[in-house]
Amino acid sequence: MSISTPQAGGNRRPSSKPAAGGKPAPDASGDKPKADAADARTPTDKPARPAKAARSGATSGSSPRARTTAAERSAGGRATGGRSGGGNRPPTAGRGGGGGRPPITPVKINQGRHWGPVALISSVSLVAAAIVVFAVYEVHQNGRGWQSKADAIQGIVDYRKTETDLLKPAQHAYGKINYPQSPPVGGTHNYNWERCQGDVYPDQIPNENAVHALEHGAVWVTYNPSLPKDEVDQLASKVRGNDFMLMSPYPGLDKPISLQAWGFQLKLDHANDPRIDQFIKDLRVNATMEPGVTCGQDSGSYVTKTGPDPANLGQSGAPAPAGMPSVAGS
Amino acid sequence: MFGLFATPRRRALTIGTVVAVLALVIGFGAGWLAPSLRTPGDNSPEAGFARDMSTHHAQAVSMAMTAYPKATMPEVRQMAYDIALSQQNQIGVMQTWLRDWNLEPTGSQPKMAWMPGGTQELTPDGLMPGMATDAQLQQLSSATGKQVDILFCQLMLRHHLGGIHMIDALLQLSHNQQVRDLAQTMKTNQQAEVDQMQTLLTQLGAEPLSS
Numbered sequence: 001m002s003i004s005t006p007q008a009g010g011n012r013r014p015s016s017k018p019a020a021g022g023k024p025a026p027d028a029s030g031d032k033p034k035a036d037a038a039d040a041r042t043p044t045d046k047p048a049r050p051a052k053a054a055r056s057g058a059t060s061g062s063s064p065r066a067r068t069t070a071a072e073r074s075a076g077g078r079a080t081g082g083r084s085g086g087g088n089r090p091p092t093a094g095r096g097g098g099g100g101r102p103p104i105t106p107v108k109i110n111q112g113r114h115w116g117p118v119a120l121i122s123s124v125s126l127v128a129a130a131i132v133v134f135a136v137y138e139v140h141q142n143g144r145g146w147q148s149k150a151d152a153i154q155g156i157v158d159y160r161k162t163e164t165d166l167l168k169p170a171q172h173a174y175g176k177i178n179y180p181q182s183p184p185v186g187g188t189h190n191y192n193w194e195r196c197q198g199d200v201y202p203d204q205i206p207n208e209n210a211v212h213a214l215e216h217g218a219v220w221v222t223y224n225p226s227l228p229k230d231e232v233d234q235l236a237s238k239v240r241g242n243d244f245m246l247m248s249p250y251p252g253l254d255k256p257i258s259l260q261a262w263g264f265q266l267k268l269d270h271a272n273d274p275r276i277d278q279f280i281k282d283l284r285v286n287a288t289m290e291p292g293v294t295c296g297q298d299s300g301s302y303v304t305k306t307g308p309d310p311a312n313l314g315q316s317g318a319p320a321p322a323g324m325p326s327v328a329g330s
Numbered sequence: 331m332f333g334l335f336a337t338p339r340r341r342a343l344t345i346g347t348v349v350a351v352l353a354l355v356i357g358f359g360a361g362w363l364a365p366s367l368r369t370p371g372d373n374s375p376e377a378g379f380a381r382d383m384s385t386h387h388a389q390a391v392s393m394a395m396t397a398y399p400k401a402t403m404p405e406v407r408q409m410a411y412d413i414a415l416s417q418q419n420q421i422g423v424m425q426t427w428l429r430d431w432n433l434e435p436t437g438s439q440p441k442m443a444w445m446p447g448g449t450q451e452l453t454p455d456g457l458m459p460g461m462a463t464d465a466q467l468q469q470l471s472s473a474t475g476k477q478v479d480i481l482f483c484q485l486m487l488r489h490h491l492g493g494i495h496m497i498d499a500l501l502q503l504s505h506n507q508q509v510r511d512l513a514q515t516m517k518t519n520q521q522a523e524v525d526q527m528q529t530l531l532t533q534l535g536a537e538p539l540s541s
Contacts, residue, residue, distance in 0.1 A: 118345060125352040132359035139366050143432045197388060198456060199464075241441065241456025243385040277438075285425070285435035292422060296392045 160263035196295035201248040208310035217288025222250035231271035261287035375503035378444025380424040397482035460492015
């Protein structure tokens with residue numbers, strides 16, 4: 001069968017030749033050229049392919065047609081394209097024409113395309129690309145800012161978008177302060193912050209001190225005093241022992257539960273709502289207006305006061321007690 | 331469309347281009363992802379440690395700030411000053427890690443879940459090992475005179491031992507050098523302070539807390 005192996009490539013794959021040539025063909029006259037063609041082509045191809053090509057040649061059966069294809073090929077592609085053609089074929093062309101001899105071309109059939117390997121490589125690449133793209137998307141989503149994550153919580157109100165004063169430096173003041181939101185989510189507040197190191201207050205706490213805790217990055221959990229005890233306990237378990245969290249009942253609350261961070265509010269009906277954890281995850285500490293400040297320090301600077309009226313620790317002519325870290329208008 | 335496959339050359343070019351583009355997409359995406367694959371994840375011991383130790387430290391800072399202005403022994407005041415400032419700084423470092431790792435300050439799992447059996451070590455009040463109860467904080471807050479020195483040393487000594495316990499867990503679990511380095515330094519410092527506080531308590535004629 002090694003009839004036409006003029007080029008160096010010819011003897012490189014003797015194994016594939018018997019397979020191609022050995023195919024029993026019903027039409028003996030058609031067999032020869034077909035075999036020639038297969039021979040010449042074989043070295044260029046991957047081992048799997050010649051058999052298939054030969055097979056398809058055998059079934060379609062007409063050698064003239066095979067030759068036409070070969071001619072077209074060598075004229076249109078291989079001969080002109082030569083070694084510059086990229087992709088999967090050029091090595092052959094280079095090898096075949098390399099000797100300075102004109103490419104001997106009885107040659108080159110390309111009936112069946114290599115759709116098998118092509119499809120395999122393409123689909124594997126596509127799947128790999130899809131996986132990578134998905135992972136990139138996920139990581140990107142994960143890397144979104146906390147504010148856009150919080151904004152995506154269903155039902156949350158982002159007052160930072162509508163009340164832009166909330167983004168300006170907040171002032172300190174003594175005495176009662178009226179807030180547009182209930183419970184309040186930010187604004188001018190008392191000099192002293194309500195301690196927010198996982199404190200669960202059994203009674204109402206002053207708005208003015210709680211807002212100062214929000215400024216420090218705390219999440220303030222409030223509930224209507226009529227909330228069933230088991231739900232109150234469930235809420236408390238999310239607060240107790242967790243820095244930058246505080247919780248208190250809020251008489252007159254228009255919903256059973258309301259969560260506050262500086263500039264954000266989410267009102268809910270039930271303590272088992274998964275949005276509660278989401279709110280805390282997205283906004284606790286992140287929502288601080290003073291990065292690095294704490295929720296409880298020297299006992300002179302925080303209060304654990306309950307009742308509706310603000311605590312005014314250290315109000316004595318001076319604007320604030322000495323040693324208080326948060327005096328500077330922030 | 332089929333023109334792209336009309337000749338072998340075109341076909342080769344087309345397929346080559348497609349493969350090259352896909353390879354670029356994969357390569358770029360993988361390169362983009364690589365840093366996030368190397369940083370600790372949301373439920374990693376490193377992230378859990380950074381979050382929980384921040385909370386643990388915050389109470390120490392709080393106690394130290396309470397004791398600092400009113401403790402009577404200069405050695406106690408010096409230690410309170412040192413603890414407040416260094417641990418507040420370490421909180422900042424740990425919070426910055428979380429930000430660098432693209433993680434939130436708040437975890438998805440309960441406190442201490444990163445330690446084997448850790449959640450069982452929480453008190454009913456949700457306090458981590460060594461932390462003072464609210465009543466003890468109130469006690470310290472209202473104490474005066476030598477009682478401040480004694481209470482501070484007692485509470486802080488136990489607080490440090492709880493902290494060292496958590497640090498040991500991290501050192502067992504983590505291979506992140508950056509995290510291990512800080513944890514090891516914390517442990518060394520706190521161990522030294524534990525020894526000092528024991529000495530101070532002896533001088534004050536008091537005992538460490540039993541538990």
